[in-house]
Amino acid sequence: MDNKTDLQDVTFLFRLKVDSIERLENILMVIDFISHHFDTNIYVLEAANYNNSIVRKLLPQKVSYHFVEDYDPILHQTKYINKAVENCRTPYLAVWDTDVIIDPGQIMMSVEWLRQDEADFVSPYKDKALDTTHIIRELYFKTRDLRILKDNKGKMKELYAPNPVGGGFFANRDKYVQSGIENEYFYGWGRADGERINRWKILGHRYKRVSGPLFHLTHGRGISSKFHSPRQDDIKFSEVLRIYTMSKGELEEEVKTWGDN
Structure with missing residues (x-):
């Protein structure tokens, strides 16, 4: 395709643990x-x-591509996002889940806001995060036509309503590093998406959202795609509250310590 849009100043960062054939198929389709x-x-x-x-x-x-030997069955999402950011050399980046499709126009608007210095962080969707179902996923895989997803939104299941924030975001790399990148106290799946947005806002960064949906290519949910224990969920929620109650100065001192962990 000769008329691709130039995003050479952006790097899409994926972290992956192949826990099913669906997961492998999804990341290949998203890429x-x-x-x-x-x-x-x-x-x-x-x-x-x-x-x-x-x-x-x-x-x-x-x-x-980079491989890390890791015997843990649970993917430590935040740790590996941090490692990926260390290897990013572009001024802007996208932290992207393996199963996420978003309209190219929404992606371009996100990047333009970063380029024009209108935002430091952007969620490329706002309205809904929609799980495709297995049938619509299969139809999309056969056609690779985004209209299949757009025309069947009413048949999809909403995820994390009413205000989903996970799945992917764009960032000014320098501002992301200043904000502490990811909080590695979050281990496994869940809660980190909300925490990082709270942290960005407390630190005074500019966060915007683009109107439009996110499409999630459905898959089975293994241990890395759900809360793997009630105790871990309690720990994560406590960390969300701990960060949320900090002042800007306290949080600036907090993130300085994260690289030491």
Whole structure:
């Protein structure tokens, strides 16, 4: 495709633990979607107990790939986002989930706000996060036509209503680093999305949202895609509250300590 939109100043960052065939199919489809529409940079960090080279062989050659040996069955999302950001060399980045499709126009508006210095962080959707269902997912995979998703929104299930914030976001890299990047006290799935937005706002960063939906390519939910224990959920919620009650000065001192952990 010769008329791709230039996003060479952006890197899409993925972290991956292949816990199902659906997960593998989804990340390949999402990367295909991004690569079809944009001339951009894509970085995939895979964590697994050994490197079978399957993901590397299936990814397009232009995708940067990094493997980390990790025997933990739970993907420590925040830790690996931080590692990915360390390897990012572009002024802007997108932290992207393996299963997320968003209209190219919403993506472009997000990047333009960063380029024009109208925002430091942008969620590329606002209205709804919609789970595709297995049937619509299959139809999209067969056609690779975004209209399949747009025309069937009424048949999809809303995720995390009424104000979903997960799935992906764009950031000015320098401002993201200043904000502490990710809070590694969040281990596994859940709660970190809300915490980081609270943190950005407390620190005085500019956060905006683009109107339009997010489409989530459905998949089975293993231990890395749900709260893996009630105790862990309690710990995460306590951390959300701890950060939320801090002043700007307290939070600035807090994030300075995170790199020491």
